Amino acid sequence: MAKNGVAIVTGGTRGIGLEISRELMDTGNLVAAIYFGNNEAAICFDEEAGKRGKAYKFDVSNFNACERGIAEIENELGEINVLVNNAGITRDGLLHKMPEENWHNVIETNLTSCYNMCRFIVPKMRERNYGRIINIGSINGQKGQFGQVNYAAAKAGMIGFTKALALESAAKGITVNIVCPGYIETDMTSQMKPEVLDSIIRQIPVARMGKPREVADIVSFLASEKAAFITGSTISANGGQYLA
């Protein structure tokens, strides 16, 4: 059971983030699901969540937008106990052809967003001596991936971010961990070329892709009071594809 309070899930209205939002609502949290692009998914989320959650629209790669958005959530819903930094994008392509914006957009949305969100939430968690921060990394930040120099760099950066913030936060009752999923059935992987995806699935020992729910269950445990002794950890969920 989670300590009742507000849980923020960035990218929380679709894909892995939506399953995390659902799981956190089911375990008693009031969920603020942050989104930026897809209005329809946000409307569906609001309908499904009812009084258990609400979608908020702001750009997590923008420092000032995060400050405003987090203040609005605190005003409307209350104190934040759980932060899940899940929002992420891909702009796959080989480095020698990669446009500059595809580097910056991926680094800012996937990695800088963690700084932006934590910068405004961690000080209040420190005052209250309690917090759970879970970052969503990727197998490709652990092992690298052809065509993902930008994404792998951002996700690897999140691992270092997690470890450093865990050390700074340990004495204040705040745990910080990272879950690194492998290839999961979401819109993101469905956009890959079928032949590339097939070749990757052949490298997964359990011989299938993962399901969003299988990531959400791990996040739910890390977000609970039971997980107080786990901090600074990198938890892989990749069907055995990469044994870090």
Ligand code: CAA
């Ligand atoms: N290793 C070595 N060489 C490879 C290779 C690999 N894994 N894949 C392709 N190549 C070679 C190709 O054979 C080709 O060589 P030739 O020019 O000699 O024929 C060359 O590299 C160029 O390959 P492509 O034709 O595929 O290049 P492209 O520009 O059409 O496509 C790409 C590039 C879009 C990056 C494509 O390779 C790709 O989709 N790669 C997979 C990226 C990936 O895994 N993305 C994951 C998205 S989901 C996600 O990120 C979620 C998560 O966290 C797991």
